[in-house]
Amino acid sequence: MTDGTTNFINGEWVAAVGGAVFASTNPANTSQTLGLYARSDQRDVALAVAAAKAAYPAWRKTPAPARGALLTKIGRLLEERKEAFSQAMVNEMGKVLVEARGDVQEAIDMAHYMAAFGRLPSGSVVPSERPDIYCSARRVPVGVVGLITPWNFPIAVPTWKMFPALLAGNTVVWKPAEDTPGMAVLLIQLLADAGVPTGIVNLVTGYGEEAGAALVEAEGVSTISFTGSTSVGKHIAGRCGQLMKRVSCELGGKNAIVVLDDADIELAVKGCLWSAFGTAGQRCTAASRLIVDKRIKAHFAERLVAETLKLRMAPGADPTAQIGPVVNRTQLERIHSYIAIGQNEGATLLTGGTPLTDAPLDKGCFYAPTIFDSMTPGMRIAQEEIFGPVTGIITVDGLDEAIAIANGTDYGLSLSLYTANLRRGMRALDELESGIVYINLPTSGAEIQLPFGGVKNTGNGHREAGWMAMDWCTEWKAAYINYAEGSELVRAQIDV
Ligand code: NAD
Numbered sequence: 001m002t003d004g005t006t007n008f009i010n011g012e013w014v015a016a017v018g019g020a021v022f023a024s025t026n027p028a029n030t031s032q033t034l035g036l037y038a039r040s041d042q043r044d045v046a047l048a049v050a051a052a053k054a055a056y057p058a059w060r061k062t063p064a065p066a067r068g069a070l071l072t073k074i075g076r077l078l079e080e081r082k083e084a085f086s087q088a089m090v091n092e093m094g095k096v097l098v099e100a101r102g103d104v105q106e107a108i109d110m111a112h113y114m115a116a117f118g119r120l121p122s123g124s125v126v127p128s129e130r131p132d133i134y135c136s137a138r139r140v141p142v143g144v145v146g147l148i149t150p151w152n153f154p155i156a157v158p159t160w161k162m163f164p165a166l167l168a169g170n171t172v173v174w175k176p177a178e179d180t181p182g183m184a185v186l187l188i189q190l191l192a193d194a195g196v197p198t199g200i201v202n203l204v205t206g207y208g209e210e211a212g213a214a215l216v217e218a219e220g221v222s223t224i225s226f227t228g229s230t231s232v233g234k235h236i237a238g239r240c241g242q243l244m245k246r247v248s249c250e251l252g253g254k255n256a257i258v259v260l261d262d263a264d265i266e267l268a269v270k271g272c273l274w275s276a277f278g279t280a281g282q283r284c285t286a287a288s289r290l291i292v293d294k295r296i297k298a299h300f301a302e303r304l305v306a307e308t309l310k311l312r313m314a315p316g317a318d319p320t321a322q323i324g325p326v327v328n329r330t331q332l333e334r335i336h337s338y339i340a341i342g343q344n345e346g347a348t349l350l351t352g353g354t355p356l357t358d359a360p361l362d363k364g365c366f367y368a369p370t371i372f373d374s375m376t377p378g379m380r381i382a383q384e385e386i387f388g389p390v391t392g393i394i395t396v397d398g399l400d401e402a403i404a405i406a407n408g409t410d411y412g413l414s415l416s417l418y419t420a421n422l423r424r425g426m427r428a429l430d431e432l433e434s435g436i437v438y439i440n441l442p443t444s445g446a447e448i449q450l451p452f453g454g455v456k457n458t459g460n461g462h463r464e465a466g467w468m469a470m471d472w473c474t475e476w477k478a479a480y481i482n483y484a485e486g487s488e489l490v491r492a493q494i495d496v
Pocket of ligand 1: 148149150151152153157175176177178206207208209211212213214216227228229230232233235236250251252253283284285385387413453454458
């Protein structure tokens with residue numbers, strides 16, 4: 001068990017300057033404390049930023065293929081430690097083991113994908129309108145980047161930020177979520193073991209309003225990459241605007257699955273189960289709205305409820321578990337509060353709607369998979385991100401109404417449509433307003449070689465993963481080089 005010496009600054013594990021600590025507990029058994037972690041404040045962040053700043057010039061000059069080779073090594077070490085990381089993740093944030101393995105696998109994939117970028121083009125050469133002038137544009141690093149991350153993907157989300165940032169030549173200060181500091185310590189120790197040079201990646205554990213806010217404000221941090229709730233993201237983006245910092249935000253979602261009357265109902269039911277209840281509904285891509293054509297709604301609802309009742313709730317470490325606990329008691333209570341909100345607005349419960357209190361689930365934060373019926377588009381449960389195993393059915397008449405309702409929220413991360421009709425599928429692909437569209441697939445299941453991110457209140461225009469992952473952590477530098485003979489000045493534009 002850690003004792004609070006969990007900040008990694010300039011290559012050393014240190015306690016918070018003020019000596020304060022906080023505890024991380026197991027959501028499947030909240031009486032089990034997993035470790036004590038440094039509760040950092042502005043002083044710790046200042047030290048971490050100074051270390052990252054000092055390390056930056058040498059890292060920036062390290063050839064990109066060498067930075068890529070280090071990522072390959074990190075990827076291999078992640079493969080070796082995948083099982084240990086996955087077990088630790090189950091204990092710390094509750095997702096079931098197969099999902100935890102998937103979380104680590106995303107980091108492995110990203111390490112190898114980004115490693116290749118060390119030898120791929122990082123710019124372009126373009127013609128000049130003048131003779132003997134060489135014109136090019138290339139990516140350059142932005143300097144020290146601050147990463148602020150949530151608990152629901154405690155390895156995947158940080159590495160989706162960190163690996164592109166490192167490959168590009170930036171140095172890093174990372175503030176992980178307060179619910180998953182243990183996973184952050186494991187990842188940083190792995191980077192150190194892989195040989196990441198001193199000061200390149202620094203960790204400050206602690207609370208958002210203390211360490212996170214200090215990182216946003218810190219002088220010397222040029223760029224913030226944030227994943228978390230929309231309310232915090234808006235606040236951070238506002239501060240970064242005032243401070244003229246670059247900021248990339250990946251925020252909340254209110255994702256929907258549309259099931260049309262020609263859909264393969266069994267396929268759609270499986271997709272809805274996974275999208276609504278995978279990771280106990282605590283995915284930014286979770287489907288908390290099921291928009292179902294009235295012609296098949298009764299059959300669909302019956303099949304969905306029947307399959308939901310078969311889901312096995314258990315601590316994530318149990319190999320038969322399909323759904324684990326939610327992350328903490330506060331979150332459990334917040335999820336539960338939405339049941340009364342939905343019922344007061346006229347929605348009815350088809351199943352669920354309660355915390356689970358039979359032993360051994362009573363020791364942890366388990367919530368029954370919940371399906372509302374008679375949900376209408378304007379209800380709070382149809383508009384607000386609940387972030388738990390709660391979904392609801394909205395009944396519609398045909399494709400036009402389905403698309404209008406799917407688009408009718410402030411969010412735009414992941415939308416899905418089930419149909420056997422290619423023309424309807426392609427129309428949905430054109431008209432659904434989200435960063436990710438799935439046809440005949442669940443709303444969760446992103447692959448790292450495609451851009452990940454959303455529109456509207458889900459983000460501020462940036463993307464993670466894919467080749468676009470380099471955009472938020474690099475600037476473009478244009479170059480004009482004159483190699484003409486003679487002393488004549490040939491000016492651009494006005495001389496042609
Ligand atoms: P959160 O916003 O509460 O916290 C996220 C991080 O921000 C944490 O590290 C927290 O300590 C920090 N933080 C909180 N207040 C801060 C402040 N004032 N200044 C600086 N940092 C601060 O979110 P959460 O509960 O950890 O995560 C769940 C949310 O994340 C959901 O809304 C989910 O949709 C979203 N999410 C989005 C994506 C995506 O890619 N779009 C991916 C995963 C999660």
